[in-house]
Amino acid sequence: MSNKDNKDNKDNKEKKHPMLDPTLCKELKERHDACFNKWYTTAFLKGNATMECVEEWEEYQVCIKIKIVQKKKKFTPHNY
Amino acid sequence: MPLFETIKHTYKHLWSDASTASFRKYPSPERPDILSIDILSKEIDPTTGVLKCTKLIICKGNTPSWLKSILGSGECLFYEETTVDPKNKIMTLKTKNLNFTNILGVDEVCTYEQHPDNEEWTLFTQEATVTSSIFGVARKMEAFCLDRFVANAGKGRKIMEDTIIKVQKEAEESLASFDKTFTSIKHEAEQSFEKAFSTAEDILPIIKLDDKQSQTTQNTQSNNNKKK
Incomplete structure (x- = not known):
């Protein structure tokens, strides 16, 4: 196995799913909330x-689903 | 036996501003214990026009030492259901805890409605029910939760007032920006019209002259034809 292959493997391991990056999720939440707040007031x-902010909502929902899965893991008692 | 608490408050602001502020009041430095609020679902009933949102609220569990031994010091999770009826001007928020439910039950119902005495005001009602089933400390736990509820309600009112003012300020700025844009467009249109008009005034005599010349030519031709 070449050094290049090793490097590629290492990079793949280090690359997280983008939605697991909390800063990215924060941005997506803020983007959705800003759109939602504007729609709520002006429309x-x-x-x-008519519901708007569909694109922002779909992106943000990926983060929410991951968050809920993490919380479920945290609060579900383990069976020993 | 559950404990109940009801708080009423009048916001001297429009219902639309208060309901908008309710969606926007967190995060707030006044409540650092509220870590996050996420919308889980949202839908509009096509027949009634009522908006329904569900939210997940995560709080830092800053509990006293005697309660830590029972609850631990982890996060508290709450589920909130918000309904907004814009026609009748009523917003309802129902909140309940998702964890520690076998030890403690916290249910809260908040309503924002147009004030019956003044339609430029908003009547806010907050009701909490706390139930504990832990033998021996149930009463103490319920009393502690209600005290915390009253303290947080006070902070909540301040946050709401601040957020309403922020919402109103943003609306004013938005309106001012619109006015500025509209005035600018109007001014540009007037200038363009004046320019077009002055150009027309310059061109008009030439067109009239051309008309006279062509008329003269036509008359000459018709006279020639008559002579023939």
Whole structure:
């Protein structure tokens, strides 16, 4: 096995799923919340009942699903 | 036997501003114990136009030493269901704890509604029910939770007031920005119109002259035809 292959393997191991990066999730949450808040004030409260921010919501939801899985692991008692 | 507590408060602000602020009040330096609030789902009922959101709230468990031995010092998880009825101007938030449920049950219902006496105000009602089933310390635990609830409610009111003012300020700035843009567009349009008008005034005599010349030519031709 060459040094290059070793390096590639190492890189793959170190590369996390982008949604597991808490700073990225924070950005996605802020992006969604900003869009949601704007929609709530300028559209929803004025009688427009059409959901917006679909793209932001879908990106942010990936983070939420991961967060919930982590919390479930943390709070589920282990069977010894 | 569960313990109950009800708090009422009037925000001298419009319901729309108060309900907007409710979505935006956290994170806040006043409540560092609230670590995160995430929206899990959101939907609008097509028949009623009511918005329903569910949220996951994670708090730091800053409990006293006697309670740490029972609950531990981990995070507290809460599930919140928010419904907003924009037609009737009622916002309801129902919150319950997700962990330590076998030891302690905390249920909270908050409502923001247009004040019955003044439609420019918002009436806020907050009700909490605390139930503990731990023999011997149940009463002490319930009393502690209600004391904490009252203390946090006070902080919550301050956070809401600050957030409402922030929301109003943003709305004013947005309106001012719109006015500025509109005025600028209007000014540009007026300038363009004036420019076009002055150009037309310059061109008009030439066009009229051309018209006269072509008219003269036409008349000459028709006269020639008549002579023939």
